[in-house]
Amino acid sequence: MILDAAKSLIAETLKRMGxxxxxxxxxxxxxxxxxxxxxxxxxxxxxxxxxxxxxFAADVAPLQNEMTGxxxxxxxxxxxxxxxxxxxxxxxxxxxxxxxxxxxxxxxMAQIRQSPNWLAAQKPFVELSEKFRADPLx
Numbered sequence: 001m002i003l004d005a006a007k008s009l010i011a012e013t014l015k016r017m018g019x020x021x022x023x024x025x026x027x028x029x030x031x032x033x034x035x036x037x038x039x040x041x042x043x044x045x046x047x048x049x050x051x052x053x054x055x056f057a058a059d060v061a062p063l064q065n066e067m068t069g070x071x072x073x074x075x076x077x078x079x080x081x082x083x084x085x086x087x088x089x090x091x092x093x094x095x096x097x098x099x100x101x102x103x104x105x106x107x108x109m110a111q112i113r114q115s116p117n118w119l120a121a122q123k124p125f126v127e128l129s130e131k132f133r134a135d136p137l138x
Contacts, residue, residue: 002138006132007043013125022115022117025121026090028045028048028104042098075133077125084108085105088101089109095137
């Protein structure tokens with residue numbers, strides 16, 4: 001999959017999740033590429049466009065802790081249940097070196113999961129993971 005198609009698919013999926021949840025699930029997302037220890041931002045959407053990069057390393061730390069020792073295959077995802085505030089909540093591997101990182105900037109995954117609508121909202125996210133498993137981001 002090419003980057004523009006991936007960005008459109010992600011935006012559409014997050015809207016579908018919000019519709020099923022009856023509120024915003026993730027109000028911020030970042031596409032990152034990790035090559036040989038270097039990372040680069042491929043895309044960002046959210047309320048902190050001006051300053052999210054300054055806090056990126058700190059904000060991604062709880063999610064990195066959840067992923068330590070795990071080898072995510074393309075299409076696999078991980079959540080950081082207690083990553084409150086601007087700390088990132090979810091990660092989905094999109095390609096060989098690319099990842100989608102999602103966040104709700106005022107709630108943790110534990111808070112999001114308290115809603116009975118969370119189960120319905122997960123379906124579009126799982127469908128998104130299957131689309132990237134079938135057609136990884138290049």
